[in-house]
Every structure is written in C-alpha cells, then in structure tokens.
Amino acid sequence: MDATRPDPPAPKRAPLIRLQPEPWRPLQPQLQPQPEPDPDRARPVVLVGLMGAGKTSVATRVARALGRRLRDSDRELWQRHGQSAAEQFRQAGAGALHAREAALLREALAERPAPVIAAAASVVEDPACRAALAGAYVVWLDAPPGVLADRIRDATAGPAGGGPADHRPRYPDPAAVLAAQHRRRAGWFRAVADLVVDASAGTPETAAAAVLAGLASAPPGCD
DSSP states (O other), rough: OTTTTTOOOOOOOOOOOOOOOOOOOOOOOOOOOOOOSOGOOOEEEEEEEESSHHHHHHHHHHHHHHHHEEEEHHHHHHHHHHHHHHHHHHHHHHHHHHHHHHHHHHEEEEEEEHHEEEOOOGGGGHHHHHHHHSSSSEEEEOOOOHHHHHHHHHHTTTTOOOOOOOSSSSOOOHHHHHHHHHHHHHHHHHOOOOOEEEEEESOOHHHHHHHHHHHSSOOOOOO
C-alpha cells in the first residue's frame, strides 16, 4: 500500500459496545443457539480487526450460535497453501500474503448460505474487499495496540513451530508494529464497520454476545 492511498470515506456511525473488564479466556462455548428465521437471506457476518483482537475466537462462537459455517482466514491459508500466514509472510512477503487473504475474503463473502468470517486484518486496505464488504454485517473488534501486543507476545512465546497454530508473524517490537497498523487501518475499519466492539476487556463469550445482539437489531441487508 503506497503513500497515494486515498483517505478512508466517512464511517457508518457504527455503534460502539464496551465490554466489562474480565480476563480474556480460552475457548469455552457458553452461548445458546440462536437460529435465524431465513438463513438463505442472511448477510455474511465478518469479524475484522488487528492481530490479537480475537477474531477467530469470537467468530467461532457467533457461527456456532447462528448455526452457520465458519470461514477462518488463517486456517484456510494453511489448508490451501500448506503454510501458515506467518510462514507465507516470511517466505513470500507481505504483498503475496495479503493478496491471498483478500481473495479468501471475497470468496467467502460470495458463499451462500452466508457464513461467519474471521477475516485477515489486511483486507480493509484492499479496495475490492471494502466494496464487497458493503453487503455484509461487519464487526470491528478494536483494542489499544498495547493490549494486542501483550496478547501477541503471549501467543508467540517460544520457538516458531509452523502449522496453522503458528499464524502470527513474530516481530521484534509487536507494540510498534501494531501501533503503526492501527494508525494506517483504523479509518478503513471504521468505514466498513456496522458495529464496533471494544475487545480490550471482556471474554470471547461476551464479545460474541455483543455481536449477536447487534446483528439481531440491525436492519436487513440487501444480498
């Protein structure tokens, strides 16, 4: 992405939900199923945000509650290319990785019945992805870069092992990288989001419950 990139358009005035402070725990399914009355007309639900925001954890719970298929960018990168996102970043470079992530998102958005999608953080920088997201219900999981950096450090402690679980690039200074990414991408996240959830507190369960509540109160989209 070069310096000529246009400024993000005005945001959608998405509501912001702040979660109550609680420890961010591993997967513990607790939400009750919430079947949809007309799944064939439902919009895709897309979780966006920076590394460490909890997109996969929250999307897993939302998909389970809605009875929808989960499309997870990191896992599908591994399944299709035999390498994690981190390995592809190291070997093919950021440009190739981001192109693959964008293609996966556009494919998932076209799937019917509509899935729940845990998207790569980079997709909001792709104009075709932003245009495609207009037909989805988009949730931005936001948190301060320092909070996300602490999660990244915990998740990447120890040697790189490869495989789908080793999906995050290992940066010498993750806080600086995430702060730069937040400055670059926050405007795009706001522009595409129908709902913003403050993911700096709470748990995957409370974040997923906020997503489900927002989706239930949102006006129907045009598929």
